[in-house]
Amino acid sequence: MLRMTRKENYVAPSPSPVQRNRMAAPECIALTMEPESRLYTDPVLVLDFQSLYPSVVIAYNYCYSTCLGKISNMDHLPRMPLGCVGYEIPVKALKDIVAKREYHISPAGVAFVTSKVRRGILPRMLDEILNTRIMVKRRMSMYKNDPALTKLLDARQLALKLIANVTYGYTSANWSGRM
Template sequence: DPVVVLDFQSLYPSMMIAYNYCYSTCLGRVDQLIEQTEFSEFGCIGLEVRKQLLYKYRNDIHISPNGVVFLKDYVRKGILPKMLDEILETRIMVKNAMKMNNKKQNPSKGLNRKLDARQLGLKMIANFTYGYTSANFSGRMPCVDVADSIVAK
């Protein structure tokens, strides 16, 4: 049987960018928003989303498979998606610099090692961002709703 191999470059960061998953765009879980009478638990804080706000943005939200509501990026671009977008663009620039160095007659091996370390560091920062959203024990801003939305796709 034929097998298709899919290799996604920076899968979790790309999903966070594509669906605008962030602390700053998360409105909470659908079930909590519907029956909300006062503050809902959101990560390590309380969150209150007014019914008028929900109605106003009813066509401008994305509901993740695990039932968490996020504003779309044209309403408010999330901080994490902005940050990840810049990190991934910078990584592409560094990788292009490596390619240009390799095309030279006498490529600098030292420069290549530095550029490779830099692009790997950028890759790790981008990938660790997902883990940071769910780090209950050591993270400063744990929010399982955001983290679960990323892996629920």
């Protein structure tokens, strides 16, 4: 991520403990419920999406570099709070984005510009990771007869999968990291 931000002349802040403590608390936290362990006699539907969460980030262009901020904070214009820092949105640019409907509002009430306005760092990075994983999986199928190489390639594609999923999870790390 830092390699990609450097190319765009972005600065990734490193918040101090004091700055992290001043940040707004998370407004929603996902609830993951454990299924009941028992014999189900009715059909059970299982859905398995390939790279679901990274794909959501890519599809909706969710990134810090595309974030307009919380809709509830729009009265703070032009200076918007975002995590431990603030940024300024030129009112004319915001009006153009709204007029052209080039934004998406997440379920948490945060607005992001579409990729037509600016493609985010995280979507680009995740896209690169997922495309590399697909390439590695194709190579695995080409070398089925070489168990050592297949094992190595499988480990690489699993590592890429983990990196993509951890990147998604790390974006909600409020007090433990740079994001």
